[in-house]
Amino acid sequence: MKKAAAAELVFIPxxxxxxxxxxxxxxxxxxxxxxxxxxxxLIMKTPFDKLKVISTTQSLLLKAAEDxxxxxxxxxxxxxxxxxxxxxxxxxxxxxxxxxNKQHVRxxxxxxxxxxxxxxxxxxxxxxFCTPMMDLAAEFGLPTYAFFxxxxxxxxxxxxxxxxxxxxxxxxxxxxxxDAELEVPVFVNPVPAKVLPxxxxxxxxxxxxxxxxxxxxxxxxxxxxxxxxxxxxxxxxRIANDDMVPPxxxxxxxxxxxxxxxxxxxxxxxQIMRWLDDQPSSSVVFLCFGSMGSxxxxxxxxxxxxxxxSKHRFLWSVRQPPPKGKVEMPxx
Numbered sequence: 001m002k003k004a005a006a007a008e009l010v011f012i013p014x015x016x017x018x019x020x021x022x023x024x025x026x027x028x029x030x031x032x033x034x035x036x037x038x039x040x041x042l043i044m045k046t047p048f049d050k051l052k053v054i055s056t057t058q059s060l061l062l063k064a065a066e067d068x069x070x071x072x073x074x075x076x077x078x079x080x081x082x083x084x085x086x087x088x089x090x091x092x093x094x095x096x097x098x099x100x101n102k103q104h105v106r107x108x109x110x111x112x113x114x115x116x117x118x119x120x121x122x123x124x125x126x127x128x129f130c131t132p133m134m135d136l137a138a139e140f141g142l143p144t145y146a147f148f149x150x151x152x153x154x155x156x157x158x159x160x161x162x163x164x165x166x167x168x169x170x171x172x173x174x175x176x177x178x179d180a181e182l183e184v185p186v187f188v189n190p191v192p193a194k195v196l197p198x199x200x201x202x203x204x205x206x207x208x209x210x211x212x213x214x215x216x217x218x219x220x221x222x223x224x225x226x227x228x229x230x231x232x233x234x235x236x237x238r239i240a241n242d243d244m245v246p247p248x249x250x251x252x253x254x255x256x257x258x259x260x261x262x263x264x265x266x267x268x269x270x271q272i273m274r275w276l277d278d279q280p281s282s283s284v285v286f287l288c289f290g291s292m293g294s295x296x297x298x299x300x301x302x303x304x305x306x307x308x309x310s311k312h313r314f315l316w317s318v319r320q321p322p323p324k325g326k327v328e329m330p331x332x
Contacts, residue, residue, distance in 0.1 A: 007122035010109060011041045011147075014094070014127040018290045019149050021256045022226055023127060024069075026147060029254070031068045038068035038119060042108060044101045045076040074104040095209050098132050106136055113140065125224070131216035143221045152227045152235040152250065155217070156186025159245060161200060162214035172211075176201040185242075186235040218245065226252040272315065285314040294321035 009030070013023035020043070027039045112121055124137040124144045137144040148155050164170040175182065175193035182191050199206040217223060227250050229236045239248050276284060285307070289295075295303065300318065307314050 006036045006038065006119040008038045008040060008112070008119045009122055010105075010112070010124050011039055012105065012124065012126045012130045012133050013041065013043070013147075014098075014129040014149075015044050015046050016290065019127050019129070022149050022254045023147055025254045025256050026224065026226075026251060027069055029251070035068075038070070040070045040072060040112065042105055043071060043073050044097070044104075045073060046097070072108060074101060074108065094129050095132065095212065098130050102132065102136060105133060106139070109136065109140060123221075126220075128213060128217070131213055131220075134216055134219065144219075146217055146220045146223045148217070148223050148225045150226070152225050152232045152239060152248070153186050155223065155225060155248070156235050156239050157184055158200075158210060158214040159218070159239070159242075160184050160186070162211055162218070163244075165211055166215075173201050173203045173207050186238045188234055220246050222247045222249060224249045224251045226254045228252050276315070279313055283313055285310070285312050286316075287314065288317040289319075294319045296321060 009027075011023055011027050013020045024041060027041060031037050031039055109121070121140070121142060123142045124133060125147055126133045126137075126144060128146060128148045128150065131146065134144045161172050164172055175196065178193040180193045182193050182196070184191055200210045201207060223246055225248055227236070229250050231252075232250075236248070236250055239245055287303070287307075303316075307316070
């Protein structure tokens with residue numbers, strides 16, 4: 001019997017901590033399933049990680065590297081050039097930032113293709129926000145799969161917005177401040193348009209970015225989603241039965257639960273854990289909106305009032321938004 005050739009995948013995660021960590025953990029699961037598979041993770045560098053959150057995370061992941069899993073830090077573009085990107089919306093910045101890194105990815109993949117060895121390059125796996133990299137995969141004649149770090153319901157929501165725009169010529173930003181209720185196939189109940197994520201209703205870049213993500217996701221060979229069917233059975237079934245969507249693979253929950261042995265816990269963290277240990281089981285609501293999640297003063301007050309009125313114990317990770325007009329990480 002002829003021995004199967006070894007294959008290598010190129011993973012391209014978004015630089016945010018929540019995207020990077022889950023992508024690497026997914027890569028670990030894949031190589032653990034087949035000894036013939038290896039993965040190279042291409043990491044894009046951002047110039048505005050002042051708190052070194054992402055760089056610290058990358059260091060932890062590098063220490064946890066396993067056989068057949070390689071990390072490559074791509075060259076960093078001039079910080080001034082990145083800062084000059086129009087800051088109309090976070091979505092616009094991410095889209096342009098990913099496009100700026102195309103040449104770095106092209107250069108490295110070219111080296112991989114030209115290197116001698118028995119391993120063949122089998123395809124790209126791109127983050128949900130890195131779909132512009134699909135153009136490079138096509139250049140190299142490789143298939144692209146996507147890793148969707150959010151829920152299956154949110155994936156279906158984005159795809160539905162794409163359908164409204166493409167097939168019904170509807171401008172979804174017109175739903176902003178509307179009293180209309182939106183029928184979304186992956187949602188059991190209609191959703192008031194006014195509670196939709198602000199970015200999808202943002203006229204100056206946000207909406208076009210999210211619609212661009214949805215459009216490119218349809219062009220992939222398959223979408224891995226960080227969820228599991230028992231959690232989102234309704235949404236998974238609705239998308240799986242949609243002929244206009246590539247195959248979806250619920251692969252979650254993909255979690256990183258290993259602490260750095262040399263990491264010294266801060267006193268505040270120790271106090272929080274002690275407080276949690278003293279609470280009744282399943283009694284605490286935890287709010288965390290990711291390393292890039294932040295709200296203005298009015299939104300924070302509204303969330304705080306809702307939490308107080310709920311009468312539930314809660315733990316809330318709050319970050320201050322960057323100054324208006326600047327693309328920076330939120331601060332603690």
